[in-house]
Amino acid sequence: MQQQACQVAIIGAGPAGLACAIRLRQLGVEEVLLIEREAAAGGVPRHCGHSPFGMREFHRLLSGPAYARRLVQQAIDLGVRLLLTTTVVKLAEGGRMILSTPAGEQPLQAEKVVICTGNRETPRSARLVSGTRPMGIMTTGALQSMVYLKQRRPFRHPVIVGTELVSFSALLTCRHAGIKPVAMVDSSSRVTAFPLAAMLPRVLRVPLLLNSSIKSIDGRQQVEAVEIEDHSGQVSTFPCDGVIFSGHFVAESSLIRPSHLLLDRRSGGPLVDQFGRCSDPDYFACGNLLHPVDTAGWCWSEGRRLAVFVHADLHGGLPVTEHLLEIDTASADIRYFTPQRIAIPQRVSDFGPLAEASPGLQLRFNDAGRGELKLRADDVVVASRHLRARAETRQLLQLPLAKLFQCQALSLDLTRRTAE
Amino acid sequence: MRANDDLFDIIVVGSGVVGSAMARRFTLEGARVLVIEKSSDTLDGASKANSAILHTGFDASPSGSQEQVCIAEGYAEYLQIRARLNLPLLECGALLLAWNQQEADRLEQILRDAHRNGVSSARLISRKQVLDREPQIGAAVVAAIEVPGEFVVDPWSAPYAYLLQAIENGARLERSCELLGGSFDGDSWRLETGKGQFRGRQVINCAGLFGDHIDQLLIGQSSFEIRPRKGQFVVFDKSAASLTRSILLPVPTETTKGIVVCPTIFGNLLVGPTAEEQPSRERADTDSGALAELIKRGRAILPALEYHGVTATYAGIRPATEHKDYQIKWEHQQNYCCVGGIRSTGLSAALGIAAQVFREFSAAGARHQPVEDPLWPQVPGIAETVQRGWQQADNGGIVCHCELVTRREIENALQGRIAPGSLAELKRRTRVTMGRCQGFYCSAELSELTNGFFEQALGEKF
Numbered sequence: 001m002q003q004q005a006c007q008v009a010i011i012g013a014g015p016a017g018l019a020c021a022i023r024l025r026q027l028g029v030e031e032v033l034l035i036e037r038e039a040a041a042g043g044v045p046r047h048c049g050h051s052p053f054g055m056r057e058f059h060r061l062l063s064g065p066a067y068a069r070r071l072v073q074q075a076i077d078l079g080v081r082l083l084l085t086t087t088v089v090k091l092a093e094g095g096r097m098i099l100s101t102p103a104g105e106q107p108l109q110a111e112k113v114v115i116c117t118g119n120r121e122t123p124r125s126a127r128l129v130s131g132t133r134p135m136g137i138m139t140t141g142a143l144q145s146m147v148y149l150k151q152r153r154p155f156r157h158p159v160i161v162g163t164e165l166v167s168f169s170a171l172l173t174c175r176h177a178g179i180k181p182v183a184m185v186d187s188s189s190r191v192t193a194f195p196l197a198a199m200l201p202r203v204l205r206v207p208l209l210l211n212s213s214i215k216s217i218d219g220r221q222q223v224e225a226v227e228i229e230d231h232s233g234q235v236s237t238f239p240c241d242g243v244i245f246s247g248h249f250v251a252e253s254s255l256i257r258p259s260h261l262l263l264d265r266r267s268g269g270p271l272v273d274q275f276g277r278c279s280d281p282d283y284f285a286c287g288n289l290l291h292p293v294d295t296a297g298w299c300w301s302e303g304r305r306l307a308v309f310v311h312a313d314l315h316g317g318l319p320v321t322e323h324l325l326e327i328d329t330a331s332a333d334i335r336y337f338t339p340q341r342i343a344i345p346q347r348v349s350d351f352g353p354l355a356e357a358s359p360g361l362q363l364r365f366n367d368a369g370r371g372e373l374k375l376r377a378d379d380v381v382v383a384s385r386h387l388r389a390r391a392e393t394r395q396l397l398q399l400p401l402a403k404l405f406q407c408q409a410l411s412l413d414l415t416r417r418t419a420e
Numbered sequence: 421m422r423a424n425d426d427l428f429d430i431i432v433v434g435s436g437v438v439g440s441a442m443a444r445r446f447t448l449e450g451a452r453v454l455v456i457e458k459s460s461d462t463l464d465g466a467s468k469a470n471s472a473i474l475h476t477g478f479d480a481s482p483s484g485s486q487e488q489v490c491i492a493e494g495y496a497e498y499l500q501i502r503a504r505l506n507l508p509l510l511e512c513g514a515l516l517l518a519w520n521q522q523e524a525d526r527l528e529q530i531l532r533d534a535h536r537n538g539v540s541s542a543r544l545i546s547r548k549q550v551l552d553r554e555p556q557i558g559a560a561v562v563a564a565i566e567v568p569g570e571f572v573v574d575p576w577s578a579p580y581a582y583l584l585q586a587i588e589n590g591a592r593l594e595r596s597c598e599l600l601g602g603s604f605d606g607d608s609w610r611l612e613t614g615k616g617q618f619r620g621r622q623v624i625n626c627a628g629l630f631g632d633h634i635d636q637l638l639i640g641q642s643s644f645e646i647r648p649r650k651g652q653f654v655v656f657d658k659s660a661a662s663l664t665r666s667i668l669l670p671v672p673t674e675t676t677k678g679i680v681v682c683p684t685i686f687g688n689l690l691v692g693p694t695a696e697e698q699p700s701r702e703r704a705d706t707d708s709g710a711l712a713e714l715i716k717r718g719r720a721i722l723p724a725l726e727y728h729g730v731t732a733t734y735a736g737i738r739p740a741t742e743h744k745d746y747q748i749k750w751e752h753q754q755n756y757c758c759v760g761g762i763r764s765t766g767l768s769a770a771l772g773i774a775a776q777v778f779r780e781f782s783a784a785g786a787r788h789q790p791v792e793d794p795l796w797p798q799v800p801g802i803a804e805t806v807q808r809g810w811q812q813a814d815n816g817g818i819v820c821h822c823e824l825v826t827r828r829e830i831e832n833a834l835q836g837r838i839a840p841g842s843l844a845e846l847k848r849r850t851r852v853t854m855g856r857c858q859g860f861y862c863s864a865e866l867s868e869l870t871n872g873f874f875e876q877a878l879g880e881k882f
């Protein structure tokens with residue numbers, strides 16, 4: 001086994017990883033290695049054959065694959081080294097990794113590692129849905145790669161579970177493949193994505209069943225029917241030949257869990273500071289791994305910002321991680337927030353313009369609701385915001401770093417007014 | 421119907437773990453063996469879902485029962501042959517945990533039974549010893565019996581290896597070959613199947629969940645009635661496997677061994693099974709209420725399970741009967757043997773059952789010349805305890821990222837000797853799609869790789 005080495009290794013060539021690689025090269029970092037387990041770079045957008053992508057990055061409307069191609073081309077033109085069909089199987093201290101390549105197992109040593117492994121949808125099994133286990137049950141991601149990458153149709157008349165943004169992506173994917181969903185089902189009282197999205201099933205003549213949930217799946221070889229319970233408790237049988245479980249994204253942290261890096265139990269991703277640094281300061285993370293789930297464009301801008309921190313760190317420009325303040329919360333409404341810890345420098349001036357580039361705290365809530373979100377430093381409110389939060393919508397709160405310089409404890413809470 | 425003039429020495433009905441071990445034993449002893457399987461795949465009945473524990477039989481009762489004897493012999497033979505077939509073994513040991521004084525009071529008796537069953541390494545250990553060994557176990561634990569010899573195996577590669585060795589040494593397998601009827605003419609059997617007629621001197625019924633039906637069909641009566649017992653399981657993510665190195669058993673009740681928490685050979689953590697009587701021999705539904713209950717039970721045993729996700733859920737059906745013991749019955753006048761009621765311990769006992777049946781068969785006067793220098797096929801290593809395909813050169817790259825299954829492993833399985841006829845069987849051979857994402861990434865690639873191999877394709881081209 002030949003030991004490879006590089007300055008920065010990035011794991012995952014989706015929008016976050018590609019953006020980070022591109023920016024690192026633009027900043028003059030010599031060796032940037034971008035590792036992708038699939039046979040082509042591009043990440044989820046590559047599987048997502050419809051619009052809209054690219055507004056933030058290229059100021060034009062692109063389909064997922066076209067958007068991915070542009071980013072990949074940009075990376076190649078800038079001299080990013082792409083390592084495809086290569087899976088990182090192990091992370092160890094000091095930027096040491098084990099890779100699986102078509103030629104077998106290989107070690108890799110990087111000065112800095114950026115983890116951009118993204119997120120994935122929750123499949124049927126983890127949702128504990130009752131019934132048999134026939135063919136035709138999959139997530140949107142699996143459907144999209146089958147339809148857009150392989151031109152295969154796994155069913156003709158599925159039920160779509162969920163009304164997140166990705167659920168509507170499932171609808172569009174079905175339309176592309178000549179698949180006619182028999183219903184779209186969600187247990188919440190309104191569409192989880194933006195309200196206008198509810199128009200789409202109407203246009204496509206797919207019944208939208210809110211306040212309803214899937215009770216069980218039946219079928220021997222292929223799905224034959226599902227049982228759906230409505231808000232009154234009445235259970236109806238819907239004949240169908242497939243079930244798409246869409247959304248309920250979780251962080252793809254399977255590489256991190258068995259490693260030495262500390263995990264944030266709320267988000268399911270690694271613990272990071274305001275620079276995206278993990279508990280081992282040679283590792284960084286960004287993108288949907290930290291906050292399931294945001295758009296490609298958001299992950300792209302995060303990747304670009306992270307590159308600045310990584311570049312600075314290569315030249316000793318980030319404060320040491322000896323003094324870390326953990327942000328605490330007792331609020332059950334807050335599903336997760338990131339970053340979870342703040343690195344406090346020796347001198348207040350060392351926070352510098354770099355840290356002020358941080359977008360602040362990103363949060364998501366368990367349910368829709370409204371209230372006042374407050375960040376306290378030693379019981380003094382240093383940032384607050386009134387918000388009306390939808391369950392899956394990203395919320396931001398500024399991080400006034402200079403005010404945190406000498407504080408001992410940070411806490412976050414939400415004072416709820418009324419639940420919607 | 422196609423006539424088939426070959427006369428087999430032995431026709432084994434069913435290719436579950438028992439039928440596979442039976443075919444292997446008789447083939448190695450020199451018999452010409454035919455295995456008939458009604459499904460398009462082997463292991464499609466009771467053998468497809470179990471807890472994958474290689475039992476010592478420490479808790480089998482009464483001592484000297486068919487079950488206890490077969491487990492002891494099967495256990496010993498597995499350990500003896502496994503390396504030559506490349507079968508894995510997780511030497512984890514078990515702790516039988518008492519959670520209150522009432523349960524603790526029963527440990528003495530269980531220990532006496534274990535020693536009577538020849539499992540002399542079993543011993544009582546204190547609460548402190550339990551927690552020293554497994555610090556993640558719930559603090560309410562009172563005491564335990566340690567059984568160092570309880571191990572974990574690969575529940576699918578083992579029967580596959582048995583059947584493969586039978587076939588490589590001359591046995592024949594017919595799948596999609598349902599038994600429709602048969603007659604015995606005083607010398608040999610003539611079996612009618614979905615693939616025509618087959619003749620054999622001796623029939624061995626290893627039909628598992630349909631054992632009583634096959635008895636009725638061929639000899640007009642059965643000494644037992646199958647009472648299907650469903651067991652549901654929850655498989656936790658690989659991260660949870662760090663919570664215990666041991667199989668964690670409860671104090672058993674009269675009717676069930678109870679809910680077990682154990683590591684799997686694939687690096688996951690398993691909680692189950694439930695024990696639910698049901699009429700159907702084929703439908704193995706999972707049920708959200710029962711699964712939630714299993715998770716709750718798992719968390720009571722290992723509180724930190726709360727922080728680990730669920731990878732998969734499944735259910736299997738065990739061929740329980742009205743009897744407690746196995747039903748191994750001979751009709752020597754009719755050259756017929758039934759191996760019925762092999763419930764949850766079949767994986768551990770199969771090799772022992774086959775050896776017992778062969779001994780009885782030869783005691784009745786049959787003579788064969790054992791195969792000289794038999795072939796020992798090596799099955800692919802898919803367990804976490806052996807070197808995996810992805811670690812080797814020219815593996816074609818990884819297709820299933822969660823379970824690290826390579827393109828080469830999938831191609832080899834598809835083109836192998838007992839080629840999988842469905843995705844379900846391909847999963848059992850390679851672990852593909854069995855990981856935490858359940859096919860999120862690899863379904864598309866698989867639909868292309870398996871194109872033309874399965875009766876039911878993974879999606880149609882559009």
